[in-house]
Amino acid sequence: MTDVSRRRMLFGGAALGAGALLAACTSNDTKDSAPQTNTKENAASEAPGKAVTIGFSAPAADHGWIGAITANAKAQAAKFSDVTLKVVDAGKDAPAQIAALETLIAGKPDAIVLLPQDGAQLTAVGKKAMDAGIIVINLDREFSDSAASFSLIKGDNYGMGVAAGHYVGEKLKGKTDAVIGEIPGIDELQLTKDRSKGFADTLKTYGLSVKHRVAAGFTVQTGQSAAANLLQAAPKLDAVWNHDDDQGVGVLAAIQQAGRKEFFMVGGAGSRDAMDHIKNGDTVLTATVTYPPSMASSAIILARLAAQGKGMGDLVELQVPKLIVLQSETITKDNVDKYLPLGFKS
Template sequence: MTEHSRPSRRGVLFGGAVIGAGALATACTSNEEKDPAPVAQTGAGGGDNDKPGKAVTIGFSAPAADHGWIGAIAKNAQATAKQYSDVTFKPVEPTNDINQQISAVESLISAKVNVLVLLPNDGEQLNQVARKATDAGIPVVNLDRIFPDKLSYRTWIGGDNYGMGVAAGHYVGKKLKEKGVAKPVIVEIQGIATLPLTQDRSKGFADALKTYGFTVTAKQDAKFTVESGNQVASNLLQAHKKIDALWNHDDDQGVGVLAAIKQAGRKEFFMVGGAGSANAMREIKAGGLLEATVTYSPTMAGSAIKVARLLAQGRGMGDLVELQVPQSITLASETITKENVDRYLPLGFES
């Protein structure tokens, strides 16, 4: 999740020229006969991966859509699956209960789907059932929250959590340096503190700030919910009478964070968000406290469906030289500001 890169991550994965195409021909400067023109190499897909192939069934499981990012994950997965006549999309009931998700995944294994796209509520707790799927010969595309055992998945695809923190840290650090703030009060509102993705975000933020000689003054997790975001922000605002910068990990919980800030009437600091929601982008465009957000787009679910389809059909990525789909795909985190927000708005999700 944002758990919670576009323009366009899809383009990064599936568009553009062939990577590693044959070497350029060397110009002939003698009277010798010219060498034959080199033949460009293509991936196992032979070019266009979107051309119909073997009919496959893709199983899909994700947490319940209790906020915008997760809801957009399911919508992106379903919308991408519908683009292919050779894909049968088989989602199970989304749930935030670990045991229910395990049972749902087991039902997909029993149904003998060709490939499974799985965004676990918790990677560690769902690791065993993912391993059960791979042991049954069903490739698993691990989306976002990663399984600790690499034998539990064929390919992982997700955002760059550490990179999110780095991007946010550089935006904050650079702006504070330009303003000449010597000892800034920097506040950080995390998502779920126990998740590795949250820890990666915090580490990236701290590492980037360190390059400017800054550190985080206070941080607290807000569980990725609007309500918790509102409460945590209220607590931090009361605890710190002056703040210079605030980074909120998740734009969904950011709805509550912004509401708390406005209610408190605080205007002395600037804020950076995370994920790239449409409402956050509208706030950025309007000007005000929220100046930027760093992307972690749910369009990754659509890319996961594309990857799963290729795995089930035994194809590689047409734009790559290699014959197999990569083992991991990390999507870039981009910084959205007032200067470039119009380019990103079409990719935003509603909180």
């Protein structure tokens, strides 16, 4: 397998049909790039099979990554003449999403692709759907019981922290007194805990640790507020890892407003905005670690295959895998040109 093909498999997370490969990140900004789907140009197309109905639910697109998730799912489903996609509003919180899913389950779709508001709180409704014979593909935010889904596809949250930790560690190698800051997303989510643990574990191998940590909430506003608090608490910094490029818009605004430039920053997810800053060298942001929203396209493919009783064409097994974890790659000025077409708009 070529390096390019391998990269596509790792990012896309699934193979489709005979030798099909999925490409990497995508954008929800149609001016820059279309949502990533399995087209004839980048994947072998399967012949239409049994008609299936797939339900889909994800939190409202209050930032670019979630917007790209929903755009990818819709675009991928539209590629299949045998798929009917039913999108249900996730509401403002977990109880609202549960209520919407209860109605969806009553309609008995063949499968549901679900990115929960909160994996633990949505576990029971996932199990209810599975018990009703509906295939559930758990997307990104993990249920607390694996029996609540047929398959789970997610980014490597711990691996994001590892990638960020190695980048920071290499840049600060030998500087054991370095002051490192961290701006995570929503602290209550397991994915945030995994990212922070990967970062801390990796920094430890370099004799480094996080000295200042202020959580945000995956939005521009919370990113700006968290960064302002962090900068006030730390009069000097050597490096900062911001977990999310969407909240990073606010983080960078706070840094610019404070006139701080003595440190470098690593982002998270791989937005087009972050890549532009990395390429132009016009902010403290020098790298970002990926968390591809193309996983939503892959989740639709998995749901269709499972609902039609098929497995992946490149695998011997008769069913799709129970777990797919995507790789996290590091984007710097040296390789940013390769990734620019793949970034989502914040």
